[in-house]
Amino acid sequence: MAVDEIDVVALSFGLFVCLYGIFSFYVKERLYLGEAPLAVLLGIILGPYGFGRITHWSGEGGDEENADKIALGFSRIVIGIQLVLVGIQLPKYYPIHEARSLAMLILPVMICSWLIVAGLIMFVIPNVPFLVALVIAASSTPTDPVLANSICKGAFADQYVPARVRNIISAESGINDGLAYPFLFLAIRLIKSPTTTEALTTWIFQDVLYTVGGAIVAGIVVGVAANRALRFACRNSLIDKESFLLYGPLLGVTMIGIAGAAGLDDLLAAFVAGNAFTYDDWYRKETEEDEVQNVLDFLLNSAFFAFAGAAVPFITFNMPEIGTSPLRLLLLALLVLLFRRLPPVLLLYKGIPAFKDIGESAFAGYFGPIGAGAIYYASEILQEFPKDEIDTYGPYAQRIRDLVRPIAYSLILASLIGHTMAIPFVKLVFTWKGTGSIKLLETQRRDEHASQEERAEESYEEGQGDAPEEAENSQQEGGHSHGVPHPPDLESGHPPSSVHATTRMRRGGTARGLSNDGGASVASGSSRKKEVADAYQRGLDASWKQSSGHKLGTHLGYEHTDSEGEREHRHRGQDPET
Structure with a gap:
């Protein structure tokens, strides 16, 4: 009996979702694990080194090329949706309110991380030129927004991590996933261009001003336009509840398509669009208690990381001819986890207002996971140096193609173990030590006697109020802030x-x-x-609070036979049999 690939994929993915779903509360709330590590394990089992033999998928040759193309497209969609959701879920005006902290994390910290990873690659892997190391390091520099959810959401984060730290990690992961683009293409231009002057000129005008700057402008325009269009639809009862709830995630897909077609930085455009879309906090507040986005997030993450697990190129982990071996990759992974972000954040944390003490900065510095973004940029690198053009760019191109996949995927696996799966162990240590927060003891005591302004700041970070400066301006004007009618x-x-x-x-x-907050003032005459x-x-x-997914209707025959006691139990939400 022949077994098709679709049969194996459908069976395995469906079985994983069902089995994980049965134990999902225990896994997430007691073991503090997300779906990503388990989905990767499933993918490895189904890949060419597991049941892939059944489907005759070798993971090499044409299969490898197809996997890279699928990884690029799949990661764009998944990350695009995630980045829009990150932008939506942050408090309004958050990038403006935390501009100084984000600037420090994006510029000096990210640059240092990029150079540190490049240096570690050159130190561990033999015969790697500096520019080659810079290209490969760019794929592992950004913080992954998908895996960051295990740190910023869930029972552990709610109990131990202040909202201020969770928000800054989410915002940083959203921005630097897109801003890894200029880092990557600076090294690529230096390799491809005949002169340094031409490389820098192309990089500044094409990659920075057009690709990155254009992405920011496009994200703002599309996000604000989407907000106004949705308000118009709600005001005139044109949209139903399902479409309203999915509007935000699908804005991410739309933004990826628009930016990709225009040659812009699609990941950055998606994050900016999410922030611009919810600039007034309306959509965030209306959807924060609904689970549609979380369900979509779970399905996409499970499917993507299962694919990532199947695409892990284990055969390239032990190829002495290109300089890789399990021991070298393990050493590289350990060094990257320890030195990629932690030293820069600790050195610069006093210039990052979002971190109150060294405990918070150490937590944020270490927990900067590597995941879907690394797969995206690794696939982008392979697209920039295709097999049939290797001779055009000299030996650097071949070296990049040889090393980018084993290094990127080994760092992803290490991050899954060292970041997401480290949370349960951190929880055990905190419980054993009686620690109640990642803050230092002095900071916790200081927070207990926080001023009114500091408490207002915490309320804003938790999404429960305006930014302190906005609230102050509102009080001085004797009215409400302009953004909250x-x-x-x-x-x-x-x-x-x-x-x-x-x-x-x-x-x-x-x-x-x-009133359903359309942004219009009811006080006006x-x-x-x-x-x-x-x-x-x-x-x-209102139409946007009504479901258009009509049900089959009441089973009158069954209802007619209900006893009065059964109807009473059902009315109370109880099982009649109990």
Whole structure:
């Protein structure tokens, strides 16, 4: 009986999702593990060194070329969606509010990380020129936004990591995943161009000004336009709940397509679009309690990392002719985990306002995972130096093609073990030592006596209020901040336009004509603004809060046979059999 590839993939992926789903709460909330490490393990089992023999996938030759092309496209989609979600989930104006911290992490820290990884590659792997090391190191420089979720979300993060640190790690992972592009192409231009002057000219005007600068502009324009379009659709009851909830993630796919077609930095454009899309915090607050984005995130991550596990080129991990061996790659991985980010962050943390002490900076410095972004940039490097053009660029091109896959994938595996799977061990140590936070003891005591301004800052980082300077300006003006047209709900910190405030008031029997925050002021006397306000005074009857996925309907025959006791149990949400 012949076994097709699609049969194996469908069986394995479906079985993984079902089995993981059964134990998902325990794995995430008790073992503090995400789906990525287990999905990679599944991929390895299904790859050419496992059940790949059944599907006749060797992982070499044409299979290798196809895997690289799939990895490039697949990683673009997955990272694009993730980066938009990162931008959406951050508090409004966050990149502006934390501009100094992000600038320090993106410029000096990222540059140091790039040079450190390049130096470690030259130290461990023999006969690697500096430019070759710079090209390969660029793939492992950015912090991965997908794996960063295991650090920024979940029970461990909620208990031990302040929202301020979680936010800065998420924001940094979103920005530097796109800003690795100019680092990579600086080295590529120096290899491909006949003169240094021509290389730098092309890099500045094409790669920095057009590709990166254009991505920022495009992201802002598309993000703001998407926000206004969604508000228009909600105001006129044109969109249903499913489309509303998926609007943000699909904006990432759209931005990847637009930026890719225009030759822009698509990853950076996706992150900027997510920030611009939720510049007023409206969409974030309306979707933060819904799990559609998390479900989509789980499915994409599981599929992508299962593919990544299957694509791991184990055969290249032991090729003395190119300078790789298991021992060398293990040594390189250990050195990269220890020295890639930790020393620069510790040296510069006093210039990073988001970190209050050396404990927080050490945590953020070490936990900078390498993942989907490394796969994306490794595939991009292979596209820049195709097999049939190796002779054009000399021996550097061949050296890059030989080393980029084994180094990138070995660092990804090391990061999965040393970063995401280290969280359970850190939790054990914290429990044993009685540690309540990653902060130092002096900082914890200082936080207990925090000033009103510091508490307002923490509230902002948790997404429960305005940035302190914005709130101060609002108070000085004697009114509300320009970006928040309604006073906050006292219970949750959301504006009363929020879906959650509406639901809570309806439960209390007081849901009456609630505004759904379209950005229009109900206090204005103009007829146009009153029309907008009236359009939003539909509570849960607005189209974007209604599902258009109609159900089969009530099973009347079954309902008719229910006993009064069964109906009472069902009304209370209990199982009649209990």
